[in-house]
Amino acid sequence: MTLPAESIRKFYLRDSPDGSMSSRRLVIDAINRSSFTVEYIYETNPHARPDELRKGENFGTILKPGEAARRLFGFDREILLWCSTFRNFQARDTAAMADFRSKNRDRLSSLASVLVTQYDKSARNITEDKPDHSIVHFSLADMKNEGLHNMLARNLYTRDLFDVSGATVASADFFGRREVVDRIVGEVSTGTSQIGIFGLRKVGKTSLLNRINSKLQNSNKIITARLDLQWTVSINESPEYTVWALGESLFAAHRSIRHISGFRLFGKYSTFSLIKDSNEIWELFVHDYKILIASINKKICLLVDEIERMYESSVTRGFVRFWRLLRGLDQQVPGRLRIVIGGTSPECAQAGKIGQDDNPLFNYLKLEYLGPLDSRDACQMLVDNGKLMGLDFHQSGLAWALEQCGGAPGTSAHLGIYGSPVAFNKR
Numbered sequence: 415m416t417l418p419a420e421s422i423r424k425f426y427l428r429d430s431p432d433g434s435m436s437s438r439r440l441v442i443d444a445i446n447r448s449s450f451t452v453e454y455i456y457e458t459n460p461h462a463r464p465d466e467l468r469k470g471e472n473f474g475t476i477l478k479p480g481e482a483a484r485r486l487f488g489f490d491r492e493i494l495l496w497c498s499t500f501r502n503f504q505a506r507d508t509a510a511m512a513d514f515r516s517k518n519r520d521r522l523s524s525l526a527s528v529l530v531t532q533y534d535k536s537a538r539n540i541t542e543d544k545p546d547h548s549i550v551h552f553s554l555a556d557m558k559n560e561g562l563h564n565m566l567a568r569n570l571y572t573r574d575l576f577d578v579s580g581a582t583v584a585s586a587d588f589f590g591r592r593e594v595v596d597r598i599v600g601e602v603s604t605g606t607s608q609i610g611i612f613g614l615r616k617v618g619k620t621s622l623l624n625r626i627n628s629k630l631q632n633s634n635k636i637i638t639a640r641l642d643l644q645w646t647v648s649i650n651e652s653p654e655y656t657v658w659a660l661g662e663s664l665f666a667a668h669r670s671i672r673h674i675s676g677f678r679l680f681g682k683y684s685t686f687s688l689i690k691d692s693n694e695i696w697e698l699f700v701h702d703y704k705i706l707i708a709s710i711n712k713k714i715c716l717l718v719d720e721i722e723r724m725y726e727s728s729v730t731r732g733f734v735r736f737w738r739l740l741r742g743l744d745q746q747v748p749g750r751l752r753i754v755i756g757g758t759s760p761e762c763a764q765a766g767k768i769g770q771d772d773n774p775l776f777n778y779l780k781l782e783y784l785g786p787l788d789s790r791d792a793c794q795m796l797v798d799n800g801k802l803m804g805l806d807f808h809q810s811g812l813a814w815a816l817e818q819c820g821g822a823p824g825t826s827a828h829l830g831i832y833g834s835p836v837a838f839n840k841r
Contacts, residue, residue: 416451416478425455429467436468437499440558441475441530445495448562449480453492458510470500472507474514476522487566488798492521495528497554503533508549525798526550526570530557591622591791598754598782599629602715603636608744608753610721610775612760613784619756622784623717626754636713636752637671639663644720653732654692656724657699657739658683660716664706667714674709677702696739707747714751716740721757733762737774755779789816 422442430436445452454476462471474496479489496511498504511529515522529551550569557565598609613619623640630636639660646659658679665671665681672681679698683689706714724733744751755763755775760783763775787795793812 416453417455422452422455425457429464429471431464437471437497437532437554438467438473440554441495441497444557444562445475445477449482450477450493450562451480452476453478456514467499470498472496472498472500472510474511476518483563486563487525487570489523489525491523493523493525493527494518495530498529498531498533499554501532503531507531511549528552528562528566530554591618591625591787594782594784595622595625595629598626599633601780602626602630602713602752602754603633606749607780608755608778609782610755610757610760610763610779611782611784612757615758617784617786619758619784620719623719623754623756627717630715636715637668637710638715638717639667641716641718642720643718643723647720647723650686651732652692653724653736654695655686656732656736657695658686658689661699661702664703664714670710671706674705676705680706696735699739700743703743707750713749715754716751717754717756719756721755721762722759725757725762731769731771734768734771734774737778741774741778753779792816 426436426438426442427433429438442452452475456474456476458472458474459467474494476492477495478492479487483489494511494515496514498507500507508529511527515527526548527550529549530553531551532554550566552565552569560568598611601607601609611619611622627638627640630638641656641660641663643656646656649655661680665677678701679695680702686692689695724736740751740753744753760781762773763779763781765773766776767773786792793807793816796807796812
């Protein structure tokens with residue numbers, strides 16, 4: 415139910431009892447000029463004095479979109495507009511916003527929330543993607559001068575959401591597969607199996623790894639390190655280079671690791687070529703890993719993508735040695751090292767032998783086979799992205815897209831750029 419005008423007036427007079435223009439009033443005026451209405455106001459410090467509020471505060475408003483806002487932006491439910499009047503970014507600002515949103519998630523739209531601040535211009539790039547929605551961030555001054563609708567349109571429409579040049583990184587761009595993500599995250603967090611994710615190209619393996627990485631990081635219980643073998647092998651296919659790159663990824667994974675003393679490899683060489691004797695890398699990696707495990711009480715999860723690049727490498731003996739190393743470290747301290755591998759072919763985990771050597775990945779991984787998105791998620795991806803770009807997809811257009819792409823997310827996204835003669839109308 416829309417808040418009574420008198421309740422809203424009492425709210426914005428609290429930081430400026432004389433009725434002069436204040437941050438609260440500026441926000442309320444901008445909302446009143448839009449097609450949104452105020453349904454609820456949350457004050458983080460309801461008992462503060464006016465002079466304390468003017469020094470800086472956080473408050474949230476739940477807004478109900480009118481017909482124009484629903485049509486223009488595709489909002490399906492109420493949205494959160496959070497305001498911070500502090501001059502400098504503070505992590506607690508967005509933490510309070512995330513906490514409030516979590517408590518009210520059943521009534522709030524999953525498409526986007528709005529963050530309005532007075533941060534210095536250099537600090538406004540802190541806008542973050544959260545696990546299940548996007549934050550649209552702009553300044554109080556911009557909202558006053560251009561209006562809430564114009565600022566939303568600028569921020570939601572400036573990006574072609576179908577122009578996906580690679581795997582999705584922002585969690586808001588990830589669609590479907592919640593059961594797969596939750597299952598793998600649960601296995602990494604509490605299970606005992608190491609995971610292998612395999613599927614055809616453009617089916618979304620790397621995006622899935624990115625999403626798993628994001629969820630594990632947000633849990634704050636597991637330190638994650640990424641290793642892209644397409645990158646490492648293209649620079650130097652030797653296993654020593656890959657071991658060094660993995661050490662660098664571990665060192666960069668968390669600030670707590672960078673504060674650990676005693677490392678002899680991790681973070682010590684800015685480039686691989688600076689290492690005088692690369693044969694020492696194996697011993698140095700084990701030395702640093704043992705220090706790392708002894709210094710933190712969290713699990714470590716390695717997410718390794720494009721595994722076939724190493725398996726196909728001419729230095730096949732390096733594949734065996736690299737994975738023997740990691741498997742040995744896993745067995746020395748059971749339960750502390752978790753591994754998630756992504757690739758196109760499971761052959762690297764199914765072959766019992768590689769040349770004359772036993773394959774260390776054989777019977778070591780729990781295999782997940784990734785297929786296309788189901789029809790519901792594939793259509794939802796096109797519809798939701800289309801709404802944020804002012805596009806309405808017809809049912810005939812969605813059926814055409816499914817027929818052409820079979821639910822492959824990468825291909826479907828590219829198809830959304832061009833559509834078909836019957837795919838959409840531009841609003």
